[in-house]
Amino acid sequence: MSSSTVTTDTPASPTWQEIAARKSAALLASIPKEWIIPEDKKPPASQDNVTGWPRESGWFTEEELAITESSATELVSKLATGALKSLDVTKAFCKRACAAQQLINCLTETCFDRALETAAARDEHFARTGKPVGPLHGLPMSLKDNFHLTGLDATVGFSSHVGDPASYDATLAAMLQDAGAVFYVKTNISTAMMIAESVNNVFGRTVNPLNRQLTSGGSSGGEAALIAFRGSPLGIGTDIGGSLRIPAACTGLFTLRSSFGRFPTLGCRSGLPGQEAVRSINGPLAATLDDIILEAKTIVDAQPWLHDSRMVPLPWREVTLPPKLKVAVMWDDGVVLPTPPVTRALRQVVDKMQATGRYEIVDWDPKDQLQGIKLLGRMFVADGGKAIKKELARTGEPMRPEMNLYDAATELGTYDMWMLHVERDAFVKQYLDRWNEAGIDAILCPTTPYSTTKNGQFRYVGYTGVYNVLDCSCVSFPSGIHVDQDIDLPLVAGEGYTPRSDTCKATHQEYDHAAVHGIPISLQLVTRRLEEEKVLAMTKQILSLL
Structure with a gap:
């Protein structure tokens, strides 16, 4: 009597391309x-500026x-008095x-059902009590992709995080919702949130609504692009190297990069955990700057140190500026001379x-910037890139060329990492000593060397x-001044311009005054x-001059 062995084939895991395609189709x-x-x-594909298209x-x-x-x-003023209903406002922004x-x-x-249900509950509360939530x-x-919201992915641009919905809301998201906010979308980022443009292998590239040939920056570039298109009145992003300020600058928005300890970060997914x-x-x-102040004061007034123990118990302070x-x-x-x-x-x-x-203006020596x-x-690369490489390896996703x-990178040992912390602390003290010696209230400088750039x-x-x-x-703020291709002509090496570095040289070689014409x-x-x-407060005072 003969016997036979029955074998069962294990289904192959989906490729990163298949995961990305399914996620995009679901979106x-x-x-x-x-x-x-x-x-x-x-609008035709050839129409670069689409901000006016809705009207x-x-x-x-x-x-x-x-x-x-x-x-x-x-x-908020109209919603709080019943002049507008949350359901109508939410539907308009969803569309x-x-x-x-x-x-x-x-x-x-997207979480439109959740949003409309929440909006209806806000309206019911107001109708019943006569008071706002x-x-x-x-x-x-709107929220950047890395904020956990129940039932939704937080991919941070990795295919490996697709299909891993959160079972809770991030701490800041929960506080905003307690303050009355309604969440309806999350926005695109760069892989691991470590590229200065919003591009990844899952969702592709976000482009700038002011000119679709130009970048909206990163890693909060999806958020900035949505707000610049007026698809959101107020959004939340993150910043570890400029990820709020760069997109704000690329799209002509306002943002606040707070010090760590003012706004809670618990419950957010990191690209470098x-x-x-x-x-x-x-x-x-x-x-608007008033909208930035509205959100910041709302969170601080809600005592974030009771929700995230790493927050500083520092109430909101009204500031009276000196004469x-x-x-x-x-x-x-x-290191890099700003573009013209x-x-x-x-x-x-x-x-x-x-x-x-009203201002005493002095020059700031950039000797510490490099x-x-x-x-x-x-x-950023102290782990030898392991955090990113391991996440990519889970699905065989390739490293993007921007990374x-x-x-x-080569991984540092524990001792070398400790010494890096020592060097950082010495640098912070060195900069503070110079600041105090100069007796300054603030430094005014470019947000980036660019108004924005071509994609990539x-x-x-x-x-x-x-x-x-x-x-x-x-604070990054729009100056009220726009690029003028007839005035802001490229600099030419050897003709009054000497590159500060190879990056400076490349920046000015790529600068295209016609491409960025009209950009704030x-x-x-x-x-x-x-x-x-x-x-x-200082930004508000400067804006009054502009």
Whole structure:
């Protein structure tokens, strides 16, 4: 009698390409049919600036346009008095966010059913009590992909995290919801949130609604692009090397990079879990400074130190600025000279400040900046790129070319990492001593060397990253000045311009004044650690001059 062996084939695991394709298909399928742009309404692929399309298309009602083109502060005021209903406001932003996704590829998750249910509950509460739920009553808000929301993925751009929905809401998300916010979408990022543009192998590239040939920055670029398109009135991103300020600058928005300890970070997925040599922070992105202040004050007033023990028990402080402020101007950081429009905007703003007599302006020597940016880079790759490589290996996903530093990195041992911390602390003290000796209130400088760049050409994060190492409070704000291709002509090496570095040389070789014509130019105001209220008050004062 013969016997036979029965074998069962184990199904092959899906490839990263299959995972990405399924996720993208699911995202598209989550958009209701009534929010799919009709073919005869779509802007042509050749139309670069799509920010005016919602009004030009005729696809949105006047009510939807009025709602989505209002600031968060304006909306909250009307929602809190019953002049607007949360359900109507939420539906309008859901529709506009769906349009944004179809035109600029800025979303990773949608939760429209959750949003409409929450909005209806906000309206029911107001009808029953006559009172708003909280300071953000009924306001739709968007979140960066890495914030955990129950039932949704937080991929941080890795195919390995697809299909791993959260069972809880991130601490900051829960606090915002307690304050009355309504969540409806999450937004695109870069792989591991460690690229200065929002591009990854799962969702692809987010482009800039001001010009789809240009980048919206990263890693919070999906958030910035959505808000610039007015698909969200107020959103939350993160910043570990400029990931809030860079996208804000690329799209002409406001943002606050707080010091660690003001806004809770529990319940967020990190691209470099356990990395604490330089801390990631959460912060708001919006079209107005008042909206930034609204979100920041709401969170601090809710005592975040009771929700995340690493937060500083520091209540919101009303600031009265002195009659005269001393501001140091860093014209360039000695590593990459800003492109011509950024230098022009900085000069014009400084001239306006000096003309008031309310500011003492001094120059800031950038002699420490190179050390700071090198420290940041060493901290990011101290694990030899293992955190990123291991996540990619789970599905066989390749390392993106923008992340070659992680591919080539060598892991530090414990002792060497400790010594890196010692070097960082000495650098922080060195910078503080210079600050105190100069007696300055703030540093005014470029947010980036660019207004923005063509997709794939954002090369340098030094203007933001050094202040992450220092853990300073920073605001990036639009200067009110735009690139003018007839004025902001390229610099030519040897004709009054000497490259500071190879990156500087590449930056100016790639600078295309015609491509960025009309793009808003942003600047950065920096104060000491934990001076969020002061930097916001100073920014507001400077804006009054512009």
